[in-house]
Each structure stands twice: as structure tokens, then as C-alpha cells.
Amino acid sequence: MSETGVTQLRIGVLAIQGAFFExxxxxxxxxxxxxxxxDIDIEVKDIREPDQLLDLDxxxxxxxxxxxxSLFLRSSNFEDVLKEWVASKEKPKVVWGTCAGxxxxxxxxxxxxxxxxxxxxxxxxxxxxxFFGRQVNSFETKVNLHNKFLLGxxxxxxxxxxxxDTDAGYHGVFIRAPAVVSVDSPNVEVLATIDLPQREExxxxxxxxxxxxxxxxxxxxxxxxxxxAYFIRQILERTKKGRKMEIEAIDxxxxxx
Amino acid sequence: xxxNHVNGVAxxxxxxxxxxxxxxxPKSTKxxxxxxxxxxxxxxxxxxxxxxxGGIIMDVTTAEEARVAENAGACAVMSLERVPADIRKQGxxxxxxxxxxxxxxxxxxxxxxxxxxxxxxxxxxxxxxxxGVDMIDESEVLTTADESHHIDKxxxxxxFVCGARxxxxxxxxxxxxxxxxxxxxxxxxxxxxxxxxxxxxxxSQIRHAQALDSAELFSYAKELRVPFExxxxxxxxxxxxxxxxxxxxxxxxxxxxxxxxxxVDGVFVGSGIFKSDNPKKRAWAMAQAVTHYNNPKKxxxxxxxxxxxxxxxxxxxIKHK
Numbered sequence: 387m388s389e390t391g392v393t394q395l396r397i398g399v400l401a402i403q404g405a406f407f408e409x410x411x412x413x414x415x416x417x418x419x420x421x422x423x424x425d426i427d428i429e430v431k432d433i434r435e436p437d438q439l440l441d442l443d444x445x446x447x448x449x450x451x452x453x454x455x456s457l458f459l460r461s462s463n464f465e466d467v468l469k470e471w472v473a474s475k476e477k478p479k480v481v482w483g484t485c486a487g488x489x490x491x492x493x494x495x496x497x498x499x500x501x502x503x504x505x506x507x508x509x510x511x512x513x514x515x516x517f518f519g520r521q522v523n524s525f526e527t528k529v530n531l532h533n534k535f536l537l538g539x540x541x542x543x544x545x546x547x548x549x550x551d552t553d554a555g556y557h558g559v560f561i562r563a564p565a566v567v568s569v570d571s572p573n574v575e576v577l578a579t580i581d582l583p584q585r586e587e588x589x590x591x592x593x594x595x596x597x598x599x600x601x602x603x604x605x606x607x608x609x610x611x612x613x614x615a616y617f618i619r620q621i622l623e624r625t626k627k628g629r630k631m632e633i634e635a636i637d638x639x640x641x642x643x
Numbered sequence: 644x645x646x647n648h649v650n651g652v653a654x655x656x657x658x659x660x661x662x663x664x665x666x667x668x669p670k671s672t673k674x675x676x677x678x679x680x681x682x683x684x685x686x687x688x689x690x691x692x693x694x695x696x697g698g699i700i701m702d703v704t705t706a707e708e709a710r711v712a713e714n715a716g717a718c719a720v721m722s723l724e725r726v727p728a729d730i731r732k733q734g735x736x737x738x739x740x741x742x743x744x745x746x747x748x749x750x751x752x753x754x755x756x757x758x759x760x761x762x763x764x765x766x767x768x769x770x771x772x773x774x775g776v777d778m779i780d781e782s783e784v785l786t787t788a789d790e791s792h793h794i795d796k797x798x799x800x801x802x803f804v805c806g807a808r809x810x811x812x813x814x815x816x817x818x819x820x821x822x823x824x825x826x827x828x829x830x831x832x833x834x835x836x837x838x839x840x841x842x843x844x845x846x847s848q849i850r851h852a853q854a855l856d857s858a859e860l861f862s863y864a865k866e867l868r869v870p871f872e873x874x875x876x877x878x879x880x881x882x883x884x885x886x887x888x889x890x891x892x893x894x895x896x897x898x899x900x901x902x903x904x905x906x907v908d909g910v911f912v913g914s915g916i917f918k919s920d921n922p923k924k925r926a927w928a929m930a931q932a933v934t935h936y937n938n939p940k941k942x943x944x945x946x947x948x949x950x951x952x953x954x955x956x957x958x959x960x961i962k963h964k
Contacts, residue, residue: 402934403698403718411662434934449694451718451754458716458934485694521755521777522800524687527680561690562755562777582680607661607690 393424395621398442401432402458404450404486408606409614413446416614422622436467444480444621445472447487447506449561449604452515455486456505469506478597480621481508488600489513489564496567509595510571517565517589517602529558529591529603533577536616556612558591558603565602566590577601597624660689664880683800685822691755691778691802692823692886695719695909699899699933700888701926702726702913705744706751711923712916716930719755719777721911722748727784727831728914728953737785739767742774749775757804763789765798772801778823780804784830784913796820806890808841810848811867813883818870824883826907828891831914833955835898838891842905845883852878882906894919894952896932896945903936920950 397413399406410430417428433439447455459465472481483491490505494512518525531537537554558580569576569590578592578601591602599620605613681687698718703709709720722745730737739760749756755777760767762781767788771779781794783806796803797820806827807813813824826845828838848867852874855863860878864871876884889902890911899910912929919925928945935941 401697403696403716405662405693405696407696408662408693411665414665415662434938450696451694451698453713453753454698454716454718454930457714458931515753520775521691521802522772522775523682524691525680525682526684526687559686559690561687561694580680604690607686607693609661 391425392427393622393625395426395428395443395618395625396431396441397428397618397621398431398433398439398445400445400447400455400487401434402450403454404448405604405606406432406446406448406450408604409446409448409484412606412611412614413618416611416618419611420615420618422615422619424622426618426622428618436462436464439467439471442479443625444482444617446617447481447483447490448606449485449487452486452489455490465506472506472508472598478624480597480599480617480624482599482601482617484601484604484606485561485563488566488602489515491598491600492566494568494570508598509593509600510569510574511566511590511593511600512568512570513564513602514567515564516562517567518560518563521562524561524563526557526559527580527582528555529578529580530555530588531578531592533575533594533616535619536577536612556605557608557610559607560591560603561607563591563602566593569593571595578603594620659686660693660885661686663693663884663886664882666880685820688802688822689885692804695755695823695888696886697933698909699930700757700909700911701916702911703748703917704740706747708917708922709748709752709756712926713752713754715923715926717754717926718909719757720748720752721780721913722756722758722776723784726914726917728833728918729831730784731831731956737761739764739771739785742770745771745776746774759785760794761785761788763787763792763794765794768794768799768801768803772799776801778802778804780825781821782806783827793819796822804888807845809844809867810852810877811869813845813887814867814869814873814877817883817885818873821885823886823888825888825890825911826902828889828893829958829961830891831956832892832958832961833894833915833918833953834958835892835894835901836958838889838893838902839905841891842889842902842907845887846906849877849881849883853881892955892958893929894955895949896928896942899929899932900936900939900942903933909933915953918953920952925949925952 399409492513493507496514575594579588700719701712701717703720712720724740757778758776759780759782802822804823805816805821826838826841864874886908888909889907894915916926931945
């Protein structure tokens with residue numbers, strides 16, 4: 387990557403099952419219609435085999451059936467490779483899980499399938515599967531945003547529109563969705579919540595910790611690529627940090643040489 | 644807006660489904676500041692189908708079969724009274740499954756549970772919605788209850804999938820509120836020929852629509868007996884405006900790969916699994932085939948040693964009877 391010119395990003399979408407194509411479409415929309423700190427050129431890859439992970443800068447675990455995805459990941463030794471890859475210290479990658487992906491990234495899971503479910507983990511939250519019920523309870527609603535970037539920019543005109551209105555929300559689509567029932571560490575940033583008429587407390591539906599992002603709803607099922615732009619931005623930030631760490635590491639090595 | 648009300652909310656007549664194609668810049672975003680939670684909208688119904696993409700949905704008649712299907716990697720199961728091969732063999736009137744059986748299936752698995760209702764039988768559909776199934780298949784596999792009307796699917800909170808043999812049929816069902824389409828194929832035969840014919844027909848009719856100018860598109864809409872706006876949208880998108888699966892006669896991983904390469908979003912398998920020698924193994928192989936449909940090497944591996952496929956009846960034999 388060079389400071390000038392175009393930054394190449396390779397983003398993978400786990401393409402075992404679910405709305406992986408929708409994520410591709412939304413990523414391309416976000417890249418085309420948003421302004422980032424650098425000019426970027428993104429390549430989106432469908433990931434079906436563990437060895438395809440190697441040269442990615444970021445990965446999306448899409449919505450789909452978490453049971454189906456778990457089985458598949460477990461059977462092909464994918465789970466271990468993915469776990470290692472996500473936790474990799476030397477080159478931080480940004481991973482974003484939506485819906486089923488939130489379940490995969492949570493350290494605690496409630497109401498899971500008998501016999502347990504595969505998980506990648508990494509985010510210190512406890513998630514409840516199908517928190518809102520079955521399909522007849524699936525819904526759309528306004529999602530309240532709590533992150534500066536997500537709030538300060540409205541959707542497509544990422545730099546042009548600074549939005550100080552804290553009422554601004556995002557169109558959230560929840561399909562047999564899970565929800566975060568407890569945030570178990572101060573390192574977890576709550577990105578998004580929803581208010582439900584039958585509940586006093588807001589329900590947590592979007593979180594981030596280090597290089598991991600997870601949402602209970604489906605930004606890939608709406609027109610606004612805000613969350614995909616946020617994801618790309620996090621990758622750019624991480625890549626910068628990664629480079630800085632590399633430089634620092636080299637600097638630190640110098641005196642001892 | 645028309646009278647398509649669900650829970651007091653007008654269903655969006657645009658039938659908005661996002662990101663099914665790469666075409667098009669984002670539309671102006673909705674004003675969400677005064678958004679109340681809404682269930683049963685078209686987006687939410689079509690969204691469930693979008694979650695099933697790249698997956699395989701298996702017919703099951705008992706909780707035990709449902710567990711086998713789930714453990715093999717089915718992304719949903721379809722509850723029905725008898726698999727199509729048995730309906731074909733035994734004859735008689737095929738109806739909705741006993742709700743008790745469907746409820747047992749629902750409590751046995753965590754994946755979505757779908758169930759079949761007879762064409763036009765909105766009372767069966769109401770019952771299925773009341774017990775909380777995740778999707779209803781208004782299915783020609785069961786005995787038709789109404790020869791001239793389909794169910795008005797806009798009235799329901801639960802999404803519907805419907806069968807289609809061509810583009811006209813598919814778009815008419817979508818206009819009635821179907822959130823997902825599948826090819827009809829020839830269920831219970833183990834012969835994939837009809838499913839292939841229907842998938843190819845829909846595909847080539849969409850290509851034809853794409854080549855027409857607007858005046859021609861009006862008469863094509865008339866010819867297909869479909870709403871013009873829906874046909875126009877289909878032509879713009881270059882695909883059906885909702886998720887489209889293949890169904891009817893798929894019996895091997897290769898059948899799955901064939902249909903997936905013809906551009907469907909996923910597959911239904913009925914008799915093909917539980918009428919074969921080794922249902923567990925075959926179910927697993929067919930689930931793998933939906934993911935690896937474009938990888939012949941992998942398909943060769945998973946197709947190996949599956950035991951006998953279902954015996955089957957060639958579609959051509961049925962026709963000549």
C-alpha cells in the first residue's frame with residue numbers, strides 16, 4: 387500500500403450460506419458512494435475454503451442460519467483456521483458479523499442448539515439466539531446509533547453531511563434476530579440499540595471490540611450502505627495502525643541491534 | 644397505497660428487496676426518525692428468503708427426519724404429510740400436515756420450519772400462521788383447493804413461497820405477495836428435467852424482457868398477464884425481484900450443482916433424500932453441493948459412495964400415461 391494513489395482492499399464474505407451476495411452489493415455501493423481518508427479500490431471475494439482467508443484485509447460473516455454455518459465450519463476444519471485468523475495479533479483484520487455472524491463472534495450464547503454450536507468468539511457479550519421470536523415476529527425498526535462516525539455521517543454522503551442530530555437513526559431489519567443480553571466487558575463499545583414498546587431498557591443490537599464488529603440486524607438488506615462504509619473505514623484505520631505497529635516494532639528493535 | 648394492510652401497516656407496493664443485484668446506486672434513504680417497529684412487511688418477509696440463499700431446504704415428515712436434515716446442514720425444513728413420491732404413489736387428497744406434527748418438528752430444530760398449504764386454501768394458511776411456522780409453501784404438490792384463486796398473501800404476516808413454471812406465473816405470485824419463488828419441477832419423480840426446464844424458461848424470458856423497449860414491454864406484460872411495474876423491475880434487475888429456488892425432482896449433488904449454475908439462489912429437496920438408501924449421507928452431500936456448486940473437484944468428492952439414489956420415475960413416462 388502506498389500513501390499516495392489508490393489503496394487496495396481485499397474483503398472476504400463467508401459464502402457458505404446466507405445473504406453473502408447482498409453484502410457484496412452493499413460493500414460495492416459503500417465504496418462507490420462514500421468518501422474515505424484515502425482513495426480505495428475494493429475487491430470482494432467469496433470465501434468457501436479456509437485457505438482463501440490468507441490475504442484478506444477484512445471479513446464479513448453474513449446472516450444466514452447459524453446452525454447451518456456452524457456445522458459447515460466445524461466439518462471442514464474451517465473453524466480452527468478462522469479462529470486463529472480472527473485472533474491473529476501480528477496483522478489485525480477487521481471482522482464483522484451480522485445476525486448469525488453476531489452469534490458466531492459472541493463469547494457467550496444463550497438458547498443455543500442442543501449439543502452446542504461452533505463459535506469463533508472474541509466479543510465479550512452474551513447473545514440470545516432468536517431473542518425476538520420466530521419469523522412472524524421479525525420486524526423493521528429505527529436503530530439508535532451511539533458511535534461518532536455512524537452518527538456524524540449520514541449514509542451516502544459520508545463527508546458532506548455532518549449530522550449532529552442525535553435522533554438520527556438507521557433503518558434496521560431484524561430477521562429471527564438474536565440480541566445482546568449482557569455486555570460483559572468495559573472493552574465492548576455499544577454501537578447500536580433499539581427501543582421496544584414492551585421494554586423499558588433499550589436492547590443492544592450492535593457492538594464492537596478491538597477488530598471485531600457485530601450487529602443483530604441486517605444492513606445488507608437495506609439501501610443505506612452506512613454500516614458497510616463504517617466497516618471499510620475500520621479496515622483503513624486498522625491497516626494504518628498495523629503499519630504503525632510494524633514501524634514501531636522496527637524502531638524498538640533498532641537499539642538492541 | 645392499497646388495502647394491503649398488515650397489523651395496520653401498509654405493505655410497501657414497491658415490494659422493496661435490497662441488494663439482490665449489483666445494479667443501481669443507493670436510493671435516498673428512508674426517514675427513520677419516526678420509525679415504529681413493524682412486523683410482516685414485505686422487506687421482512689423477503690428477508691427471510693434472503694437468509695436462506697445458498698442453502699438447501701429439505702422436506703421432512705417427522706421430528707426425527709427434521710433432526711437428520713438439520714444436522715446435515717439444511718438451512719430450513721419443510722413440514723409435510725407425505726413426501727411427494729408417496730403422494731404420487733398412493734394418490735388420494737394431500738392436505739396440510741397435522742398441526743401437532745408440525746409443532747413437534749418446530750420444537751425439534753432451531754432452523755426455520757416451513758409448511759405446505761394447499762393452493763388457494765387460506766384457512767390452512769391461517770392455521771399454519773397461528774402455530775407460528777416461519778414460511779408457508781402454497782404448493783401444487785398438495786391437492787389444489789381452489790382452481791381459480793391463489794391465497795392473497797399480502798394479508799399474512801408470515802411469508803409465502805410459491806411454485807412457478809415461467810416468468811408470468813412467478814410475477815403473478817409475487818404480485819399476490821409471495822416473498823420467494825421456486826420452480827415447480829416435477830416433485831416426487833427424482834427426475835430433474837422439469838426443474839431445469841422451468842429455471843431455464845424463467846431465465847430466458849427475463850433476458851427477452853431486457854431486450855425490449857418500453858412499448859414492447861407493455862405488450863409483453865399483457866402477454867404474460869403480469870403487472871407492468873413488476874416486469875419492468877425484473878428486466879432492470881436482470882433477475883426475479885425476490886429470491887428464487889429450484890425444486891422438483893432433485894436427487895443428487897450433481898442435480899443441485901446443475902440448477903445452481905443455472906442461476907437459482909438455492910434448492911428444495913423433497914423425496915430425493917428420505918427415499919434414498921442413505922438419507923444422512925445424501926443430505927449432507929447435497930447440502931455441501933449448494934455451497935460448492937461451482938467446484939467440480941469438490942463435487943466429485945462429495946458425490947462418492949452415497950448409495951442408491953431414489954429410484955425415480957422419468958417425467959416422460961408420466962406424460963405419456
